[in-house]
Amino acid sequence: MKTVSVLGSTGSVGRSTVDLILSSPENFAVQVLTAQKNAELLAEQARKTKARKAVIGDESLRPFLSELLAGTGIEVAAGRQAVIDAGAEPADWVMAAIVGMAGLEPLLAAINQGCAVAIANKEPLVAAGPLVIALAHEKGTTLLPVDSEHNAIFQVFEPDNRSAVERLVLTASGGPFRTWAKEQIARATPAQAVAHPNWSMGAKISIDSASMMNKALEVIEAHYLFSMPPEKIEVLVHPQSVIHSMVEYADGSFLAQLGAPDMKTPIAYALAWPRRMQTSGARLDIGRLRQLDFSAPDHEKFPLLPLAYGCLRGGQSACVAFNAANEVAVAAFLQEKIGFTDIYRVVSEALEQNQQGGALQSLEDILLLDHTVRRLCESYINSFTSLKRAGHS
C-alpha cells in the first residue's frame, strides 16, 4: 500500500493519475488532492479515492468545497499556502502536476519530505532547476519525470553508466504546424495551435508544442534532470510520436522507450515505480506500424527551440526569463491579443532585456525575477498591441 498525494488533480495529468489510482485501489491510499478552481471535480475525486484531504487553491471556493464534501469526513483546506503545504503532507509518493510556475513551491515542499516525487510540470525545473535538483540530492528524493520524453529517458538511463552516455535524443512530434509554411504559421489561430496531431493535452502545453517551445523547455529540463551538458542533448522530429526519446551510449547502443501517445503510460510508470502496473487503453501495435520518420528540426520555422541552448549557456536567469516570457505570451495568444509568431517576439525581447546572467541564490530571487519578466512582457505586449490597434484604425 503506497500513500500518495496528487497536486493539481483536476488537470489533464492529475485526472489520469486519479484514474490510475482508482484502477488499482488496493495498492494506493490517497492522502491529499489539490485543485485551483475546479471544486466539483476535486470533490468527486476525493470521494471516489477516499482521500484524507482536499485542498482548493482559490480561497473563495472553500465554502463550496466544504458543502460538496459534507459528511464524508474528508478534511478541507483552501488558499495558496494550503496548496503548498499539501506537498509537505507525509506520503510515499507525490504527483506534482500544477501547471506553470505556480507549481514550484508545492513541488519543493514535496521534495523536501524526501519521498518519491513525480514531476509533470516542466516550468519549475526550467526556472529553478539548480534549486530543485540540489534539494532532491540533499533529501535523497527520487524525481520521476512524467513528461513522456523524460520519462522515456528515465526508463533507459543507467545512472551508474552516466559517463558512458553520449547523447540524449529528445523526439518531437513537430506539432500541428510541422508541415505548414512560415507565413501560414504566422496567421495561426489558438484553435489551430491547440489541435495537437498525436497527444491530448492542456492548452498551454499544446501551444508550446505548436511553437516547439515545449521541446525547448524539455531540453532545459533534461539538462537538469539528467545532469547532461547542452551539447549532449539533441532534438529530433519524429512525427509519429512512437519513439518517445532515447539515450545513446558509448558502446553504440541507443536505448529507447516506445509506446502509444497516451500519457497514462508515463504516469503509470511513475506511479508504480520501481515496479510496473497494468494500464488499460491505447497500446502501440508495432506489427501495424508501417513507417517511422525522423528529421532535424527546422530552426527557421521554430526559432524558440534553438534559444534553449543559448539560455542554458546564459545561466539560470536566462532560463527564468525564457519560461516566464513564454507563459505570458502564450496567455496573450490564447486571448487573441497577439499572433502566433509574436510569442517568439515576446520571448526574445525578454531575453534581450534580461542580461544579468549567472545563478540565482534563492527561491525569492527566482520568483522576483519571474515576476519582473512577466510585468515587462505584459507591458511589452500591451505596447505593441496598442500600436497595432492604432495602426489598424
Next chain:
Amino acid sequence: MKTVSVLGSTGSVGRSTVDLILSSPENFAVQVLTAQKNAELLAEQARKTKARKAVIGDESLRPFLSELLAGTGIEVAAGRQAVIDAGAEPADWVMAAIVGMAGLEPLLAAINQGCAVAIANKEPLVAAGPLVIALAHEKGTTLLPVDSEHNAIFQVFEPDNRSAVERLVLTASGGPFRTWAKEQIARATPAQAVAHPNWSMGAKISIDSASMMNKALEVIEAHYLFSMPPEKIEVLVHPQSVIHSMVEYADGSFLAQLGAPDMKTPIAYALAWPRRMQTSGARLDIGRLRQLDFSAPDHEKFPLLPLAYGCLRGGQSACVAFNAANEVAVAAFLQEKIGFTDIYRVVSEALEQNQQGGALQSLEDILLLDHTVRRLCESYINSFTSLKRAGHS
C-alpha cells in the same frame, strides 16, 4: 582489471572480442584463448593480448602452435578436452563463442565456475537450455547474451518486473530472401544465401538467417534466457535492422535497443557489463534514418520459423532434434549436396522421426540424441541425394 577468456577466439565474434580487448588493454587481462584449427590467428591473438594460454582444438596442430608461440612464455594446450577445460580456467568473464553444439561443454565448464559468461553461440541454449539455465542458477552465474536480439532484450529487461513483461519482440531483418518469390528461394545457391543484407557473420549463421531458422533458434533461446513462455515471444520483420529487439511491459512501455548492425556493440556491452565501454566503428545516425519498416514474418516462405513454437511445446528433445537436423542440413547445403528448401525438408523429417518428447536428464542424453539425429539426417540426405542423382542420370 577484468580477467577474461575467449572460447572460439578466431571466429567472427571471437575476433571482434579480441579487437575490443585490445582497444582497452588496461582493463583486461587475457587468460585463455581457444580455436579449433586456425593456429596462426590464434598465435597472433595470444601474442597481441599477452594471453596466459592458447588452446587449439585440433590435436594435430599442437606442434605448429607451440612453434608459433616459442619463446613467448604463453602456455600451449591441444585437443577437445583442453578446449573444454579452457572454460574452467579461472576468469572473471568468459566469452563462449564456439560455433554449434561443440560449444556446449566448454560453455558448461565456464558457467560452472560462476563467473560472468557471454553466450554468443545459440545452439547450446537451444539444445540444452534447461541444463544451462539450471547450472547458471545453481552457480550464480550471470549469462550475458551476445546475439544482437537477446543482447537488446537483456539491456532493457527488468528482472524485478518480470511479471509485468507482456511480450518479447524479436526483430528479424528477413534475410537476403525476404523479397524473393518462393520458387526463387528454392533455387538459391550458398553464395546467395550467405550474402546477408545487413550483418557480416559466419557462414552457418548467415544461412540460418536466410532460412529464418536463425530467428526460430532465437525464439527458443529467448524462452530459456528470459524464462518466457512461447506465446509471449513474437517475431517481427524489420528489414533495416535498426531496432534490435524490444520488451513490452504491462504499462504500455516498449523498451528497445537500437544501433548500427555491428556485432561490436553487443560484444562490447557483454565485455564491459555492468559498465559500458567505448567502441569505434559504425554508429547509427538516427538523424539520417528516413524510414523504419515492420511486418509480420511470412510463414509460408519461411516455414522453419513457426516450427520453433511447436518444438517449445514438444519439449527439449524436439529442440535438440530441431537444432541438430539444421546443422547437418546447412552443412549439406553449403557443400551443395542439397537445395535451399531441402533444409526445411530435413529438419521437419527429423522432428517427425523424433517423437519421444519430454525432458532429457543429462548432458549425455542430450549429446546422444544430438548424435542420433545427426546420423539420421545424414543418411536421409544421402538417400534423397542418391535418388536425385539416379533421377538425373
